[in-house]
Each structure stands twice: as structure tokens, then as C-alpha cells.
Amino acid sequence: MHACRDAAREDGVRVDPELFDTIKWQDRWFKVGQLCAEHQGPAHQPLLDRMPVATPPGMMWLPDRKRSAYVMLGNASSPAAHPLPGVIDNIEQLTASLKSAAPWMQVTTVLDATMQEATSALRSAARQTQDVLIVHVLGHGYLDDQMALRLLTSDSRPDDLATTTLNLTTVIDDVEASSNAAALVLIVDTCFAGQTIPKSSGRLKKHLFVLAATDAHSVAWDGPNSLTGVMASVLGEGVPDCPFPMLSVDLLAQECARVHEQRQIPSQVITTFSHGDAHKITFGLNADGAS
Structure with missing residues (x-):
């Protein structure tokens, strides 16, 4: 040491x-x-x-910038729910933090997309990615009759949510089936986000890390106290009193959970799931741990 x-x-x-x-x-x-x-x-x-x-070699996974992708799907408005102005602010703040902490990260932002546009963005990124695919969704989450989590889009209809919303519960299966990516990091900042966490890892072929804003039965917050808002803060300010020069997705999740607890945010418990080596994937420089 x-x-x-x-x-x-x-x-x-x-x-x-x-x-x-x-x-x-x-x-x-x-x-x-x-x-x-x-x-x-x-x-x-x-x-x-x-x-x-x-440090010993091979203990951290730094995404290959040419073979990796970060897709951020944010929906601040939908005919089926009240607006979420914090979504736009959080996307702007997280994008700024990523430019500083992870300048190598290729980020594609899709704001207020229709269901077809959101689906196309995910499929395109999945096809092109060969190393690490990061899918980050934020907005209104809705549970259907089968308890599947769906993201309200800009063209979701209140009278037909079953066919006009994006099924987030199947994102992992879709990437498993259609992508050459070695790993998937799924970040879900919606109500009931924990519903996307797999019940078991037995059938998973890819490395997987899920970072959910809440458990499967709780609502999520909008604004700076949301998961995305806290992520932007942690990446921008770093983890205090920590010697790490880099932040893995696992350490980032732990710090976000600590900040949530410190702020005493009610009814929102950050939930994670890890399979394979996905927890080693590097998310960015630690602003407070390296100079």
C-alpha cells in the first residue's frame, strides 16, 4: 500500500x-x-x-471510445402526464459534468422523443456498440397490467398507454439479442425504476450494471434531488476524502446513495444490480481524488 x-x-x-x-x-x-x-x-x-x-492491471474497465456509446433518453413532457422541467436541467448539468469528468465519452441525447424515435435511437446504438453501451432514461415511469415499466414519450396517449409507451423492462433482453456490446449499463431515473432489475442473472450473457433511482414500488423525484441530478453533482464535485483518481459505475452508485441519504430524500432508495465485470466500468475522473 x-x-x-x-x-x-x-x-x-x-x-x-x-x-x-x-x-x-x-x-x-x-x-x-x-x-x-x-x-x-x-x-x-x-x-x-x-x-x-x-494498482494491478486488468482491474478497471475503461470504455473504448470508438466502440462504446452513451444514449440519454429524456422526456420532460408527455400528453399523458404533468411536465417534468427538471429533466431538461438535469440533462444539461449531467452533460456538462460528463464533458469534464469523461471527455472521451460519446454522448447522444434524445429529448422529448416519440416512442418510435426513442426505439430507433436505442436500436441504432445497440447495433453500433461493441464495447460498453450506456443507456440512461429519465422521465415518467408507468407500470402496466403485467407490472412492466414503461417510459412515457412525447406521443404517449392516456387512452392507449400499452402501445404508446417505451417498454423499459425489455431493454436488457433487446440489447442481449441485438447488440454486439460486451457490456450494458442501464440507468433508470423514473418512478418504479427498480422494476427493470433482473430477477436472476442465470440467462444473462453480457456484463450488466443497472442503476435505478428507486425500488420497484416507489416514486422518484424530479429536479436536483433526482438520481440524474445527484449524478451530475457527484461527477462535477467528485467523491470527497477518496483517493481514487477514477470513479467506477459501482463507486458512483454508492456515492449517489450516500448523497441521497445525507439529503434525507424520502421515499427514494437507489437500487443496483451487477453481473459479470460491469461494476468495474469507469464512468469518469474523480474530481476530488485526482489533480
């Missing part, structure tokens, strides 16, 4: 060096792996030079 302490000191991380002697920090450091210079660029070369010393 001496190399870890030295790397943290060089980064100016505000952490008690004795923490590195505990199992907690040893375990977390070993989840951070070797970085690929081709994805980071010369601006982060000093950080890259330290990483092989501080």
Missing part, C-alpha cells in the same frame, strides 16, 4: 494516510486498474504513469 499512499500524496488527496492501512481502502484501491493512455490524452499522462505502480 506504500505506492497507493505515494500516489495519493502526489495528487494532493485530502485523506489520512493511515486509512490506506485498513481493509476498506486496500479493497477499493485494488478495484482501480491500469488506464489506457490513448483514451485519456496527454493532459492526464502524469496520472497514467502512476496508475500501473499503484
